[in-house]
Amino acid sequence: MIQETIVTTVDAADQVHIAPMGIHIEADGISILPFKPSKTLDNILATGVAVINHCDDVRVFAGCLTGRRDWPVTPAKTITGVYLTATLAHVEVSLQRMADDQLRPTLFCKAVHTVNHRPFQGFNRAQFAVLEAAILISRLDRLPWQKIESELDYLRIGFEKTAGSKEREAWQWLMDEIDSYRLKAATS
Numbered sequence: 001m002i003q004e005t006i007v008t009t010v011d012a013a014d015q016v017h018i019a020p021m022g023i024h025i026e027a028d029g030i031s032i033l034p035f036k037p038s039k040t041l042d043n044i045l046a047t048g049v050a051v052i053n054h055c056d057d058v059r060v061f062a063g064c065l066t067g068r069r070d071w072p073v074t075p076a077k078t079i080t081g082v083y084l085t086a087t088l089a090h091v092e093v094s095l096q097r098m099a100d101d102q103l104r105p106t107l108f109c110k111a112v113h114t115v116n117h118r119p120f121q122g123f124n125r126a127q128f129a130v131l132e133a134a135i136l137i138s139r140l141d142r143l144p145w146q147k148i149e150s151e152l153d154y155l156r157i158g159f160e161k162t163a164g165s166k167e168r169e170a171w172q173w174l175m176d177e178i179d180s181y182r183l184k185a186a187t188s
């Protein structure tokens, strides 16, 4: 199973890096698969650790994709790292081994400490819509406009019916990003 999470890492100089990543949950551990080049990959290779954040504030996902990476963090409990202060739960992981690949290596990790901070509030279609739109934006240079527009039209239906203020803020950041990309493409 793949879960959409926020991975927080630090570099050798303790500089925090925050990135959305779909992590693979397997019977014997957790795998992180960053596309090269990746700051997350560099940091995990440098420190041997990472934090997986199960976060329902979708502004963090949309924010990271639109240049807003400065989210409040708190020191991790058992490793050198940080978790998102707003996360519902976090898992501190240590790197066990890497299967290298030119495009997308697999980092096999083991959970060493898990904390539940607040309860899961249930599923929300607007949060799903924001995640899907954020993924579309991470692939703007590879997808035809027609596909982007038709997927956004579909996502907008559930979004409009169920969004709260955080989801609306996140959605607006993503739509602004698409508009500026479209404008740039039209003028170049």
Ligand SMILES: Cc1cc2nc3c(=O)[nH]c(=O)nc-3n(C[C@H](O)[C@H](O)[C@H](O)COP(=O)(O)O)c2cc1C
Residues within 6 Å of the ligand: 004, 005, 018, 019, 020, 021, 022, 023, 033, 034, 035, 036, 037, 038, 039, 040, 041, 061, 064, 065, 131, 134, 135, 138
């Ligand atoms: C929901 C979601 C899931 C993502 N999953 C991955 C992933 O598994 N691997 C990856 O390399 N990028 C993924 N991305 C894109 C990265 O977050 C983005 O490209 C980021 O900048 C990764 O590079 P970095 O480690 O240098 O920050 C995802 C984006 C979103 C919105």
